[in-house]
Amino acid sequence: MKADPKGVLTGVHFMDGDHAACEGALAAGCRFVAGYPITPSTEVVERFAQRIPLIGGVFIQMEDEVASSIAIQGAVWAGKKAMTVTSGPGLSLMMEHVGLAALTEAPLVIVDVQRGGPSTGLPTLPGQADMMQVKWGSHGDYEIIALSPNSPQECFDLMIRAFNLSETYRVPVFFMMDEVVGHMTERVAIPEPSEIEIVERRWSSKKPGEYKAYATGADMVPDMVKAGDGHRIHITGLTHDERGYPALTPAAQKKLVERLVNKIRLRRHELVDVRKDGVDGAEVVVASFGITSRVAQAAVEEARRKGGKVAHLRLVIAWPFPDKLFQELSRRVKAFIVPELNMGQMALEVERAVAGRCAVVPIPHAGGTVHEPAAILEKIMESSR
Amino acid sequence: MNETLKAENPVLPYLRQDRLPHIWCPGCGIGSTVNCFARALTESKLDLDKVAIVSGIGCTGRVAGYMNLDSFHTTHGRAIPFATGLKLGNPNLKVVVYSGDGDLFAIGGNHFVHAARRNMDLTVICVNNSTYGMTGGQVAPTTPLGATQTTMPYGNFEPPFNLPFLAEACGAVFVARWTVFHVRQLIRTMKEGLAKRGFVFIEVLAPCPTLYSRRNKLGDGVDQVKYYKERSAVKDGADTREVGLSFQGDIAVGKFVDRDRPTWLDAMNRHYSSVLHDYHEVGHAED
């Protein structure tokens, strides 16, 4: 279906990433946001609070991030598309409810405008050190999807995709911005509503009595109903059977947890979005994401001017990690270079995927600013020799 | 035996019968409160398809799972913020939060405080058994001074919350307390609370024979209900500062607070309607 025109601010704007992310959410049909102020993400909810009364929906500033991350789940079961927005410390507080959303398969979006950590760290300066936390942060086994925009335009475009993916797979989708992307102001073109494709919730057509909350077909994703429609659903954070009833047995655990991970792992080929530049004939590949990709691109171009055969892969979808692409390339390149604003997180994934077939050169950075392009260039040139 | 007489327990249609028998211990009072809640639902004449129940974690946290309603068994302490989102997502729902004292007032205390402040339109029923039952009888924010619990093995020296006082101070529009002994009064109050708009708080004292009564040499569940019978006094409209509980002491019961304030949604709708041209009202404002 097409976007509801009420939420779409069609036109060309000069806007920062936080505001563009909010506009993306509104265009995607998000009509409920619960949030708690935290730098550098607050502008997203400030704009939502300003915009939503004239569109039709609710913003509530909750008492903390724990509350925000479950209030949105209440709204989801009431039938709304919903998101919350935070940064490092708030993200840490939300982790239990990431698990709840994963287990109960509540489609929702969590925006993380990353800053330097750990703890209060660098509230106003960038980081990319939450990548492993969003993948593994809640206890137990589950899967999520994470997108990594590198510009205000992508904050708009990919936010629509984030909502659509959350509805398609019924998983929490993380929107992994960072302080620089959030606060940088650039041109943002917002199309006509008729040009924006929206994935509607997987509403079940079954009648009350016939509907089972967690019965699935081949795609491993259950159809959904909402509270108030007569289905008398039971939704629990306990391990449950197809009816949604608690089922505290190894067999029920196996069936449920295997499905929760397999609905992403076995369909990960549907979830590859890597922007490739100059892969053919490359000897060295720079793999990056988010704001670091913009610095890396400068280094890649400089290396090419110096004669280097360098490719640039930018992970737009960071989770699930595109193993297969890295496996394939690892058979014909000398090295992967992985600059990131953390002490080596996605580099571990690259190492796992290439499994020793070529070199992996992390370029860790503790955060607070972006890499110097020269630092990336140096590693490219070293690895090209 | 008269084999010709047959009837069905009137409570059963309100329960998920395929999940019974329930997990609660012999003599636990939670089932009695559920019994009363089912009867209050009957008397409320609410469309049960539009009633949702939200619980946290713990023994009382299991209530949602037994009610034949749209029911949500959430995380520990977070029933109220979940319920907040559910209510704001669909204001036509009557949303009931049904949880225990530890869940609502220890780990969930901040959410209770703020939902009451906002006058969120929720009916909050707290079964107060003075302990953490599910985890084995640890001290709760409601455990009376002097009571022994596994994490207060020499007797509790922490003062407990006076829950009605807390609820009133934070802004609840309806505050009542009964015990499991007062079943008819509890049904009446639950019915009244379900009809009330705004943040409604009903405390129900209930025995935990396994982990509170026996550990404190107070006998079985029924002995605790007898204590409720003997030491309770109806004090409608009582000053909530005066209704705190002590170990096996006097118990003030009744309806302490019944007042009106705009709910969060009513306040939002009213305010935005007055300050914003073209405001898209959310749900209903019924005042």
Next chain:
Amino acid sequence: MAENAPAVKGKGTVFVRLEVCKGCSYCIDFCPTKCLAFSKEFNAKGYHYPVLAKPEGCVGCDLCGLYCPDFAIFGVRLKDLEKAPRK
């Protein structure tokens, strides 16, 4: 589930689902006419369950039904029971 209705001699009677009773004695202790007592027999779970020991005393007030934490017992007035269609 079958309900077990004992003899009728008074204005009311009680139905008991023996198998779900946990023997807490709420119904027995708080029966206003003191007409319930524990059975001599055990149910399948090993609990004594309530029986209408003095059927002439039961007025069908259903206070037992309100108290029962296990939804095992409830009372009815005979005049209400006769109005209801028999299943």
